[in-house]
Amino acid sequence: MPERLVVIGGDAAGMAAASQARRRRDPDDLSIVAFERGHHMSYSACGIPYFVSGLVKTQDELVTRTPEVFRRDYAIDARTRQEVTEVDLGLRQVRVRDLDGGREYAEPFDSLVVGTGSVPMRPPVPGIDADGVYGVQTLDDGVALRAELDSGRVDRVVVVGGGYIGLEIAEAVAVSGRRVTVVDLAKTPVGTFDPDIGEFIADAVRGLGIELVLGEAVTAVESTGGRAIAVHTAAGRELPADLVVLGLGVRPNVTLAKAAGVPLGSSGGIAVDQRMRTSVPGVWAAGDCVESTHRLSGQRVVVALGTHANKQGRVAGINLGGGYATFPGVIGTAVTKICDLEVARTGLSEREAREAGFEFVTASVDSTTRAGYFPGARPIRVKMTAERRSGRVLGAQIVGREGAAKRIDVLAACIWNAMTAEEVLSLDLSYAPPFAPVWDPVLIAARKAWEAVEIDIRDGRG
Amino acid sequence: MPERLVVIGGDAAGMAAASQARRRRDPDDLSIVAFERGHHMSYSACGIPYFVSGLVKTQDELVTRTPEVFRRDYAIDARTRQEVTEVDLGLRQVRVRDLDGGREYAEPFDSLVVGTGSVPMRPPVPGIDADGVYGVQTLDDGVALRAELDSGRVDRVVVVGGGYIGLEIAEAVAVSGRRVTVVDLAKTPVGTFDPDIGEFIADAVRGLGIELVLGEAVTAVESTGGRAIAVHTAAGRELPADLVVLGLGVRPNVTLAKAAGVPLGSSGGIAVDQRMRTSVPGVWAAGDCVESTHRLSGQRVVVALGTHANKQGRVAGINLGGGYATFPGVIGTAVTKICDLEVARTGLSEREAREAGFEFVTASVDSTTRAGYFPGARPIRVKMTAERRSGRVLGAQIVGREGAAKRIDVLAACIWNAMTAEEVLSLDLSYAPPFAPVWDPVLIAARKAWEAVEIDIRDGRG
Numbered sequence: 001m002p003e004r005l006v007v008i009g010g011d012a013a014g015m016a017a018a019s020q021a022r023r024r025r026d027p028d029d030l031s032i033v034a035f036e037r038g039h040h041m042s043y044s045a046c047g048i049p050y051f052v053s054g055l056v057k058t059q060d061e062l063v064t065r066t067p068e069v070f071r072r073d074y075a076i077d078a079r080t081r082q083e084v085t086e087v088d089l090g091l092r093q094v095r096v097r098d099l100d101g102g103r104e105y106a107e108p109f110d111s112l113v114v115g116t117g118s119v120p121m122r123p124p125v126p127g128i129d130a131d132g133v134y135g136v137q138t139l140d141d142g143v144a145l146r147a148e149l150d151s152g153r154v155d156r157v158v159v160v161g162g163g164y165i166g167l168e169i170a171e172a173v174a175v176s177g178r179r180v181t182v183v184d185l186a187k188t189p190v191g192t193f194d195p196d197i198g199e200f201i202a203d204a205v206r207g208l209g210i211e212l213v214l215g216e217a218v219t220a221v222e223s224t225g226g227r228a229i230a231v232h233t234a235a236g237r238e239l240p241a242d243l244v245v246l247g248l249g250v251r252p253n254v255t256l257a258k259a260a261g262v263p264l265g266s267s268g269g270i271a272v273d274q275r276m277r278t279s280v281p282g283v284w285a286a287g288d289c290v291e292s293t294h295r296l297s298g299q300r301v302v303v304a305l306g307t308h309a310n311k312q313g314r315v316a317g318i319n320l321g322g323g324y325a326t327f328p329g330v331i332g333t334a335v336t337k338i339c340d341l342e343v344a345r346t347g348l349s350e351r352e353a354r355e356a357g358f359e360f361v362t363a364s365v366d367s368t369t370r371a372g373y374f375p376g377a378r379p380i381r382v383k384m385t386a387e388r389r390s391g392r393v394l395g396a397q398i399v400g401r402e403g404a405a406k407r408i409d410v411l412a413a414c415i416w417n418a419m420t421a422e423e424v425l426s427l428d429l430s431y432a433p434p435f436a437p438v439w440d441p442v443l444i445a446a447r448k449a450w451e452a453v454e455i456d457i458r459d460g461r462g
Numbered sequence: 463m464p465e466r467l468v469v470i471g472g473d474a475a476g477m478a479a480a481s482q483a484r485r486r487r488d489p490d491d492l493s494i495v496a497f498e499r500g501h502h503m504s505y506s507a508c509g510i511p512y513f514v515s516g517l518v519k520t521q522d523e524l525v526t527r528t529p530e531v532f533r534r535d536y537a538i539d540a541r542t543r544q545e546v547t548e549v550d551l552g553l554r555q556v557r558v559r560d561l562d563g564g565r566e567y568a569e570p571f572d573s574l575v576v577g578t579g580s581v582p583m584r585p586p587v588p589g590i591d592a593d594g595v596y597g598v599q600t601l602d603d604g605v606a607l608r609a610e611l612d613s614g615r616v617d618r619v620v621v622v623g624g625g626y627i628g629l630e631i632a633e634a635v636a637v638s639g640r641r642v643t644v645v646d647l648a649k650t651p652v653g654t655f656d657p658d659i660g661e662f663i664a665d666a667v668r669g670l671g672i673e674l675v676l677g678e679a680v681t682a683v684e685s686t687g688g689r690a691i692a693v694h695t696a697a698g699r700e701l702p703a704d705l706v707v708l709g710l711g712v713r714p715n716v717t718l719a720k721a722a723g724v725p726l727g728s729s730g731g732i733a734v735d736q737r738m739r740t741s742v743p744g745v746w747a748a749g750d751c752v753e754s755t756h757r758l759s760g761q762r763v764v765v766a767l768g769t770h771a772n773k774q775g776r777v778a779g780i781n782l783g784g785g786y787a788t789f790p791g792v793i794g795t796a797v798t799k800i801c802d803l804e805v806a807r808t809g810l811s812e813r814e815a816r817e818a819g820f821e822f823v824t825a826s827v828d829s830t831t832r833a834g835y836f837p838g839a840r841p842i843r844v845k846m847t848a849e850r851r852s853g854r855v856l857g858a859q860i861v862g863r864e865g866a867a868k869r870i871d872v873l874a875a876c877i878w879n880a881m882t883a884e885e886v887l888s889l890d891l892s893y894a895p896p897f898a899p900v901w902d903p904v905l906i907a908a909r910k911a912w913e914a915v916e917i918d919i920r921d922g923r924g
Contacts, residue, residue, distance in 0.1 A: 012900065047833060047895045061835040164894075306900045307893040328888050335892035344892050371509060373523035406868065406898070409891045413875035416889055426790050427878055429871045430797035430806050431769040432626075433509045436868070438474065438768045 002031045005320065006094055006109035008084045008256065010036025011045065012306050013287025013313035014115030015065070017276075018076050020317025027075040030321075033107055034070070035082040035096055040139045041067055046306050048142035049165065052149070053172030059143055087112065087260035089280060111282045113316055114257050114270060118250035118288035118304045123160065127221030132228040133244040136165050145169075148243055154178060158231045158241040160218050162189030164336050166247015167205060171338060173245075174208045181211040181239050182247070183218055183231060190343070192334065193397055194350050196364075197343065197383065200399045204341035213237065250304045252289040265291040269302040274326040276316035284320060286312035293329035295416065296348050296394060297356035303330050332395075333412045335405045342405035346412040347395030353385060360385045360394050361456050363448035367441035369403035371433035380404040382445035384411070384421065391420035391453040396445070407442050421449035464493045467782065468556055468571035470546045470718065472498025473507065474768050475749025475775035476577030477532065477540075479738075482779025484536045492783075495539040495569055496532070497546050497558055502601045503529055508768050510604035511627065514611070515634030521605055549574065549722035551742060573744045575778055576719050576732060580712035580750035580766045585622065589683030594690040595706040598627050607631075610705055616640060620693045620703040622680050624651030626798050628709015629667060633800060635707075636670045643673040643701050644709070645680055645693060652805070654796065655859055656812050658826075659805065659845065662861045666803035675699065712766045714751040727753040731764040736788040738778035746782060748774035755791035758810050758856060758877065759818035765792050794857075795874045797867045804867030808874040809857030815847060822847045822856050823918050825910035829903035831865035833895035842866040844907035846873070846883065853882035853915040858907070869904050883911040 005021060007014040018032050034041070043063045050056045070078035085104075086095040093108045120135030122128050134145050148154050155178055159170045162184035174180045182189065182205065188198025189205060189212065205212055216233040221244060223229060231239045252269040262278050262285070265271035269291030272278055276286050287309035291300045311327060318325040332352070335344040353360055362385045368377040380400030386393050396411040398404055414424045424446035431438055439447070467483060469476040480494050496503070505525045512518040532540035547566075548557040555570045582597030584590050596607050610616050617640055621632045624646035636642045644651065644667065650660025651667060651674065667674055678695040683706060685691060693701045714731040724740050724747070727733035731753030734740055738748050749771035753762045773789060780787040794814070797806040815822055824847045830839040842862030848855050858873040860866055876886045886908035893900055901909070 044833060044835070044895065044900065046893070046900070047835060050836065050895060055837055056835050305893060307891070307902075310900050311888060328885075329890075331890045333890045333892045335894045335897050337894065337896045342897075346890070346892070371506060373506070373509060373518050374512065375517055403865075403868070406865070406892065407871070409869070409889075409902070409904075410871040410875050412890055412892065413872050413879070417875070417879040417881070419879070423790075426773060427871075428791075428793045428795045428808070428874055429769070430795045430808070430868065430874065431508070431767060432797045432799065433506065433512055434799045435797050435804075438506060438508070438772050440769075440871070442871075 002027065002029055003110045004108060005030055005032045005111045005113065006107055007032065007034035007113045007115060008094065009115035009117055009287070010034050010041030010078065010080065011115060011117050011287060011309065012042065013309035014113055015042040015070065016310050016313025017113045017115065017284065017286055017317035017320065019074055020314050021320040022074045022076060024318070024321025024323055031077070032075070033077040034079065035084050035094070036078070036080045037083045037099065038138050038140045039080055041065070041070065041078055041080060043139050044306065045137070045139070048136055048139060049168035049172045051142050052145050052169060053175055059139060062139060084256060087256050089260050089283070111320060112284065113320070114262065114283065114285040114289060115287045115313065116253040116256055116289045119253045120246040121248040121251050122246060123218050123248065125218055125220050127223050127228065130221055130223040130228040131226050132242070133221060133246065135246045136169055137250065145245070149173065149176060154242040156240050157243045157245060158183065158239045159245045159247045160231065161246060161248030162186070162212070163247055163249040164190060164334070166245070167201070167338055168336065169245050169247060170205065170210050171208055174210050181213060183213045183216060183233060183239065185215065185217050187215050189214070192349060193343065193345055194383065197397045197399050200341065201338060201343055204338040208339050213239070250288065252302050254289055257285065257289065265300045267291040267300045267302050275319045276312055276327060284316045286316045292327070295329045295331050297352065299356065301330065303332065305334070331412060331415050333408060335408060337405070340401055341399065342401065343399045344405040344408035345395070345397045346408050347393065347415045348385070349395060350385060353394050358394055359388045361388060361449065361452035363445055363452050365441060365444045365448055367437060367444055369400065370435060371437050374433045378402050378404065380407070380441050382441045384445040384449040386421040386449040386453050388453065388456055391422055391450055392418055393421055393424060393446070393449070410442055421446045421453060425450060464489065464491055465572045466570055467492055467494045467573045467575065468569055469494065469496035469575045469577060470556065471577035471579055471749070472496055472503030472540065472542065473577060473579050473749060473771065474504065475771035476575055477504040477527070478772050478775025479575045479577065479746065479748055479779035479782065480538050481536055482776050483782040484538060486780070486783025486785055489537040493539070496541065497544040497556070498540070498542045499545045499561065500600045500602045501542055503527070503532065503540055503542060505601050506768065507599070507601070510598055510601060511630035511634045513604050514607050514631060515637055521601060524601060546718060549718050551722050551745070573782060574746065575782070576724065576745065576747040576751060577749045577775065578715040578718055578751045581715045582708040583710040583713050584708060585680050585710065587680055587682050589685050589690065592683055592685040592690040593688050594704070595683060595708065597708045598631055599712065607707070611635065611638060616704040618702050619705045619707060620645065620701045621707045621709045622693065623708060623710030624648070624674070625709055625711045626652060626796065628707070629663070629800055630798065631707050631709060632667065632672050633670055636672050643675060645675040645678060645695060645701065647677065647679050649677050651676070654811060655805065655807055656845065659859045659861050662803065663800060663805055666800040670801050675701070712750065714764050716751055719747065719751070727762045729753040729762045729764050737781045738774055738789060746778045748778045754789070757791045757793050759814065761818065763792065765794065767796070793874060793877050795870060797870060799867070802863055803861065804863065805861045806867035806870035807857070807859045808870050809855065809877045810847070811857060812847060815856050820856055821850045823850060823911065823914035825907055825914050827903060827906045827910055829899060829906055831862065832897060833899050836895045840864050840866065842869070842903050844903045846907040846911040848883040848911040848915050850915065850918055853884055853912055854880055855883055855886060855911070872904055883908045883915060887912060
């Protein structure tokens with residue numbers, strides 16, 4: 001009788017865990033059942049905006065592996081449209097509802113992987129649960145959104161929240177000719193960027209013909225016949241809407257885990273150790289529903305990103321399979337594209353650094369993605385924060401055009417290794433005129449940040 | 463009476479040193495004279511192929527600062543067409559010849575910066591000094607080459623040596639419709655890449671209609687009336703040439719330093735310490751003429767690259783100015799583009815690793831520059847070598863299309879920090895479908911390399 005592994009959630013984290021466990025253990029040693037509430041498993045959630053815009057033609061292109069492939073090639077009993085409604089840690093079983101047939105049943109487990117992902121944040125305002133208000137969390141959401149747009153009855157769209165997904169969806173809808181308004185409480189969109197970088201983002205969004213309503217809270221969603229028709233703001237604005245999209249970001253989906261008694265962490269995500277174990281024996285968790293350690297602030301944070309979900313799932317699966325692996329935490333790296341504006345960040349923003357108790361200097365440099373004289377050189381701004389006295393790089397943000405944003409990765413590697421700005425400026429980075437100026441913008445930023453550290457010390461404020 | 467600084471060589475290294483020294487010391491404290499043999503100072507030597515091809519329209523675009531700017535804004539007495547013919551360390555003076563006026567004179571110094579750069583390697587074969595045989599080292603070389611091409615009498619070009627510059631010039635000439643042949647002794651071009659990566663380069667070069675003659679030594683350059691007309695190879699091949707270009711790479715130009723008694727290092731470059739001091743008091747050196755420490759092999763190497771020259775010049779200038787800075791060495795990062803093929807490397811090649819005494823495993827992965835489903839996703843191959851047992855990354859090479867090569871920088875940062883492949887695979891790199899697959903190709907390569915390390919240990923060969 002094989003040991004029984006149950007995976008709750010068929011997204012990247014859960015299925016990475018299942019696949020890695022299977023690589024190490026045969027079906028007669030470990031049986032694996034994976035339950036997914038939606039119609040799809042193992043797809044790119046980050047690709048949904050591009051499916052909504054039509055840039056990606058079919059939903060199938062976003063799917064990495066189908067349930068059939070998991071069953072056939074991995075001997076994983078992958079079941080879609082099966083909602084886990086309860087985890088019973090005493091009986092070591094989950095309760096499952098077949099969303100199509102309506103049948104309910106129990107499935108026993110020896111080990112459990114909780115990969116329940118995240119749910120969109122909803123402002124607690126009247127009408128937010130009306131028809132026509134969409135999250136963009138699952139591929140099913142994306143399919144429904146695209147069907148709405150294809151129906152021909154949607155002309156005006158209001159996006160509540162100017163986070164990554166909010167803006168990506170706003171662009172996706174705007175390029176199809178609809179009138180789009182984005183409302184956000186903050187003064188600049190994508191609050192994980194510093195306001196000065198946020199201004200560039202705001203300009204790019206407006207450049208797409210999207211209306212930005214900033215610094216205003218949403219107070220209500222007005223409906224007719226149960227369907228949303230307008231969004232109201234605290235400033236008394238009424239924004240007509242044939243469709244409302246939630247773009248405020250997400251929170252970890254911990255309903256099941258919490259009800260079962262799996263301990264959560266201070267951030268509200270499921271608490272796990274380095275090997276992705278919860279504190280309940282045999283119960284693992286991975287993906288958007290868990291919290292991670294931020295390597296700079298030392299704080300526990302929830303960062304919902306496919307890249308972490310994949311890595312965490314892999315780590316859980318290796319350990320489940322009898323191997324050894326750890327997930328060493330995050331540093332807040334992210335990238336997005338608005339029209340042809342590329343923006344990226346890593347480490348701590350100014351606000352995050354202050355909240356973590358750091359004092360720092362900042363430097364911003366404007367340069368080009370290639371040698372200035374080389375055809376196709378595009379503008380790039382690199383902003384860097386470095387800790388006072390030590391000069392350790394705490395964060396970096398990049399905004400620019402084609403070829404700008406991916407440079408954030410080298411700074412992510414620097415921050416990961418706790419390098420000082422002075423150490424960074426000496427790095428042996430690649431140089432040739434089609435690829436960079438002789439001083440790569442990343443190195444110039446480090447040079448300027450280091451100069452700022454020196455000035456701060458010399459001025460006796462250190 | 464100010465202290466007197468003389469700089470030999472007006473390229474990036476020398477002028478960076480001069481500028482940095484000036485930033486810290488006023489003209490009444492330090493006078494600075496810089497001598498340059500050619501017509502230009504402070505230009506992008508790496509941009510010359512793009513000037514030859516016409517992609518960069520005028521030579522002025524390659525010039526960062528003119529002698530007039532140095533005189534006016536930096537109070538640096540910048541003199542072009544002045545050749546330093548001798549350094550007298552006893553008298554503390556240099557002998558200078560005015561190449562236009564013919565006058566010879568002496569210039570005294572208290573401190574000296576040797577920034578004499580490099581000279582193209584010439585195969586020691588008959589006829590190599592004939593007219594019509596060009597190096598591509600200085601902007602004057604580039605101007606002369608372009609004049610030859612514009613003259614209308616050049617149809618067939620032979621490039622001796624398939625290094626970076628050789629191929630860049632070959633492409634520059636080929637796109638203008640000339641027939642180009644590249645001859646190299648090695649089996650694949652650009653010998654600093656592993657042969658499997660070199661094959662991609664060879665294909666790209668041939669795709670441009672360039673003939674590649676590999677594995678054949680050049681035995682002679684045939685001339686008529688003192689001008690080259692053909693290149694002969696050891697295999698008996700005769701390659702007609704209206705123009706011959708040296709593309710074998712460069713060697714440090716140490717003639718003056720050697721004659722003066724400034725000690726050279728084991729690699730043949732001028733020996734300097736961390737602060738760019740030679741062992742002669744008051745004599746500094748920077749740029750292509752000095753040797754550096756390779757941080758992985760520990761060996762002293764000469765790497766002629768504008769990015770190092772700039773950094774070394776800056777370090778020398780800061781120290782000369784009374785500050786403190788060090789140049790911490792190189793790890794062999796380089797990048798180039800052949801047509802739309804991008805290739806890059808960092809760390810040690812397989813051959814270099816073996817020569818340094820390392821044993822290692824390798825992994826290669828084929829992936830895409832963006833999410834596979836995202837429009838514009840292009841192929842990328844990442845090859846990684848990791849030390850046996852420790853798993854420390856020793857080297858990486860990338861070949862691919864647009865968006866591939868600059869990813870080498872993140873691996874350069876990893877190697878700089880002596881990370882293992884396992885540490886690399888956990889890095890928090892940026893992810894969004896327009897920029898990367900959910901596992902960036904760099905991370906997949908690290909994952910595969912780490913698996914190879916584990917297999918090697920498990921198989922008991924560790």
